Each structure stands twice: as C-alpha cells, then as structure tokens.
Amino acid sequence: MEIFSSYNLIIGASIIVVLSFWFNGISKKTNIPSVLMLIVLGIILQYVLKYFIADLPNFDGALELLGIVGLIMIVLEAALELELKKSKIIPILKAMAIALIGLIGSAYVAALILHYFIPNMSMQSAWLYATPLSILSSAIIIPSVSGLSAQKKEFHIYESTFSDIMGIMMFYFLIGGLNPAEDSGVAGFAGNIALTIGIALIASYAIILIFQRIKSQAKQFLLIAVLLLLYAIGKKMHLSSLIIILIFGLVIANVKLFFPGKTKIFLESEKIHQIYHELHIITLETAFVVRTFFFVIFGITIVLSSLFNLTVVFVSLLIIASIYLIRFLILKIFFGKDILPQLFIAPRGLITVLLFYAIPKEAQVATFESGILLFVIIATSLVMTWAMIKDKRKMNTPLDEIDEEMRERNEAEDMLHEKQNELDQSPETNKDPTNNATEEDNQILDK
Numbered sequence: 001m002e003i004f005s006s007y008n009l010i011i012g013a014s015i016i017v018v019l020s021f022w023f024n025g026i027s028k029k030t031n032i033p034s035v036l037m038l039i040v041l042g043i044i045l046q047y048v049l050k051y052f053i054a055d056l057p058n059f060d061g062a063l064e065l066l067g068i069v070g071l072i073m074i075v076l077e078a079a080l081e082l083e084l085k086k087s088k089i090i091p092i093l094k095a096m097a098i099a100l101i102g103l104i105g106s107a108y109v110a111a112l113i114l115h116y117f118i119p120n121m122s123m124q125s126a127w128l129y130a131t132p133l134s135i136l137s138s139a140i141i142i143p144s145v146s147g148l149s150a151q152k153k154e155f156h157i158y159e160s161t162f163s164d165i166m167g168i169m170m171f172y173f174l175i176g177g178l179n180p181a182e183d184s185g186v187a188g189f190a191g192n193i194a195l196t197i198g199i200a201l202i203a204s205y206a207i208i209l210i211f212q213r214i215k216s217q218a219k220q221f222l223l224i225a226v227l228l229l230l231y232a233i234g235k236k237m238h239l240s241s242l243i244i245i246l247i248f249g250l251v252i253a254n255v256k257l258f259f260p261g262k263t264k265i266f267l268e269s270e271k272i273h274q275i276y277h278e279l280h281i282i283t284l285e286t287a288f289v290v291r292t293f294f295f296v297i298f299g300i301t302i303v304l305s306s307l308f309n310l311t312v313v314f315v316s317l318l319i320i321a322s323i324y325l326i327r328f329l330i331l332k333i334f335f336g337k338d339i340l341p342q343l344f345i346a347p348r349g350l351i352t353v354l355l356f357y358a359i360p361k362e363a364q365v366a367t368f369e370s371g372i373l374l375f376v377i378i379a380t381s382l383v384m385t386w387a388m389i390k391d392k393r394k395m396n397t398p399l400d401e402i403d404e405e406m407r408e409r410n411e412a413e414d415m416l417h418e419k420q421n422e423l424d425q426s427p428e429t430n431k432d433p434t435n436n437a438t439e440e441d442n443q444i445l446d447k
Contacts, residue, residue: 042299
C-alpha cells in the first residue's frame with residue numbers, strides 16, 4: 001500500500017487539479033466537456049493502480065461525500081448567477097415548465113424501458129432508476145454554454161438548475177413511497193416543500209444580517225460550513241434541503257428584491273456586496289475542485305467491460321433516443337423552430353451518479369447493469385459536444401461576423417442617442433447648443 005502514502009496522495013491530487021484546470025482550457029477551445037476528460041483520466045488511473053495493487057480500495061464513501069458537497073456547490077453557484085427581475089419572469093417560468101415536463105416525461109418512458117427489458121425490475125424500482133437518468137447535469141451544462149447567446153445561455157442555466165432541484169425532490173419523493181409508514185402522499189410532500197421554503201427564508205435573512213456584522217476577513221468558509229450544516233440537518237428532518245441552498249443563493253444575489261422599501265435600512269450594502277463577491281469566487285473554486293475529484297474517482301470505479309454488453313447498449317440507446325425525442329417535442333412547442341443547439345444540450349452527469357448510489361437497498365435490482373448509467377452519460381455528453389462544435393462553426397461564418405459588427409454599431413448609436421437625449425433635457429446643456437456632442441461620443445460612433 002506504499003502507493004497510497006501521504007506524499008504520493010498529495011502529489012497525485014495536485015497533478016489531478018492541474019490537469020483539470022488544463023482540461024477546462026481545452027474544453028473552452030474545443031467544446032469537449034471537461035467532465036469526459038476527467039472520467040477518461042480516472043479510467044487510466046484505474047489501470048495504473050491495478051498494475052501496482054491487486055485489489056482497489058472501495059471508493060463508494062468518497063464518491064457519496066464528494067457528490068453531496070459538489071451538488072450543494074453547483075446549486076449555490078447557479079443560484080448566485082440568477083438575477084430575478086420582472087423582465088425575467090417569463091423566461092424563468094418557461095425554463096421551469098420545460099425542465100419539469102422533460103423530467104417527468106423522460107423518467108416515465110425510461111421507466112417503461114427498464115421495466116420491460118431488465119429482468120426482475122418492478123415499475124416502482126424502474127421509476128427510481130429512471131429518475132437519475134432523466135436529470136440534466138448543470139455541472140456539465142453551465143460551464144459549457146458560455147459561448148452561446150445571452151438568451152440561450154440564460155435558458156440553459158435556468159433549465160438545468162430547475163432540473164437538478166426538481167429531479168432530486170422527485171427522487172426522494174419516490175423513495176418515500178417505498179415505505180408506506182413514512183409516505184405522506186402528495187399533500188404531505190407539498191407541505192414538506194412549503195415548510196422547507198419557510199425555514200430557508202428565515203435562515204437566509206438571519207445569515208445575511210449576522211454575517212454582514214462579522215468583522216473577520218476569514219468568514220466565507222464559515223458561511224459555507226453553516227450552509228452545509230443546514231443542508232445536513234434538513235436531510236435528517238426529511239426536508240427538501242437543496243431548496244435551502246437555492247433560496248439562500250437567490251436571496252443574497254437579489255438582496256434589493258428580498259429587502260424592499262424601508263427594510264433596506266437593515267442592510268450594509270458594501271459589506272453585502274463583498275460577501276456576495278467573495279462567496280461567488282469560493283463557490284466556483286470549491287465546485288471546481290469537488291467536481292474534479294468526483295469524476296476522476298467515478299472513472300476509477302467504472303467497469304468498462306459492461307459497455308460491451310448487448311443489453312446495456314440496446315437499453316441505453318432506447319433511453320437516449322427517448323430523451324431527445326421528448327426534448328424535441330417540448331422545445332418545438334415552447335420555442336417553435338429555434339431549437340438548436342438547445343435540443344442536443346441534455347447531458348447527464350454528477351447528480352445522475354450521486355442519486356444512483358443513493359437508491360435504497362430494498363429497491364436495488366441485481367440485474368441492472370451500471371454500464372447503462374455510464375453509456376448514457378458519455379453518449380449525451382458526446383452529442384452535446386458535437387452540437388456545440390457545429391453551432392460554433394456556424395457562428396463563425398463571415399455573414400455572422402458582419403451581423404455582429406452591425407449589432408455593435410447599432411448599440412453604439414443607441415448609446416449616443418440616449419446620451420444626446422440626456423444632454424437635451426439638461427438645463428445647462430440647453431444654454432449652449434455646442435455641448436450636444438462630445439469628443440467621446442464622436443469616438444463611439446467612429447468605432
């Protein structure tokens with residue numbers, strides 16, 4: 001076991017982080033998800049470790065812990081980027097509706113496929129196995145859509161975030177149905193969500209008001225520790241804990257909305273802005289590290305031989321086909337013709353793996369091949385990669401460059417007209433007509 005000595009682990013972990021950072025750079029240039037590269041790195045490490053030691057240690061505990069922390073960081077990261085405005089109500093509701101319909105529709109069809117083709121798979125267990133396979137991966141989508149237009153990027157951030165949250169809630173609702181003594185039905189589930197939202201709002205207000213008064217510079221990890229504590233306690237109380245994280249992120253990212261009117265006197269704006277800025281950076285960094293080690297360890301645990309099983313390939317292809325067919329119908333209804341590349345941006349990832357390992361023993365089916373999970377994750381990621389590369393090439397045509405140049409010129413002219421109107425309305429400017437245009441304005445128009 002000399003290979004797992006303290007210094008070897010430090011060297012290995014450091015190299016993995018450096019490689020992950022490099023993978024991110026490659027991903028931005030090629031649109032190949034860094035997650036795929038991390039999984040491949042894990043598979044390579046699996047064979048390297050097997051060369052030195054006969055039996056690999058059990059990584060299930062590490063995967064579960066990293067998955068939970070990564071899930072919290074990803075949802076918090078997404079919530080911190082969601083700006084709530086009246087103008088965004090329709091896009092948010094549309095993304096939520098698409099995420100919910102896509103989740104339920106994909107889970108239903110995948111459950112039917114698993115129930116029919118996997119021996120000894122009851123419909124109840126099939127729903128539990130199908131739900132993780134129906135959840136979009138915000139861990140893959142959010143870093144991958146930065147090159148899209150602002151409107152499409154915003155849609156994918158909303159949709160993947162809602163898919164994560166609603167998928168997890170649906171999964172644990174289904175688990176509750178396994179035990180009739182604990183199952184409280186739809187009414188109890190709705191009450192649970194309402195209670196969680198109430199606790200989340202109270203906790204969010206309390207955290208903001210307390211932390212803005214803490215003078216210590218080292219308080220961001222204290223804040224993260226408090227959020228992790230709230231999440232874990234919420235889980236122990238059978239609450240939908242992820243809602244606590246989501247609401248806190250929304251509150252601190254939109255304090256003006258949640259502290260209206262005279263309640264703003266309780267806020268110290270500069271300190272709140274500083275907390276938000278520092279928390280955003282630490283959340284990004286932590287999510288990056290946790291995501292890195294999660295997918296590398298997942299790659300180490302993969303059994304590649306399962307990918308060559310004919311049943312695995314057939315069932316996986318059926319599930320993948322159903323994912324894109326359902327997505328095509330939903331996007332066609334909501335967006336009409338403009339559904340590319342959104343149609344193909346539907347990867348599965350971290351939450352799919354995390355929830356798979358969270359399936360209770362009483363619902364587990366021995367005949368289910370974990371290769372289906374891996375096949376769907378890899379295939380949907382590759383499809384997204386192909387769609388993003390194709391869309392990027394389309395965006396770089398000469399006509400698009402001309403359109404972009406015209407758009408920038410129009411924006412410059414709009415800025416100049418707005419400034420001109422302000423000058424016209426100013427009493428001081430009206431006294432001297434020669435002040436209507438400045439040298440700076442002329443430079444803007446020249447550009």
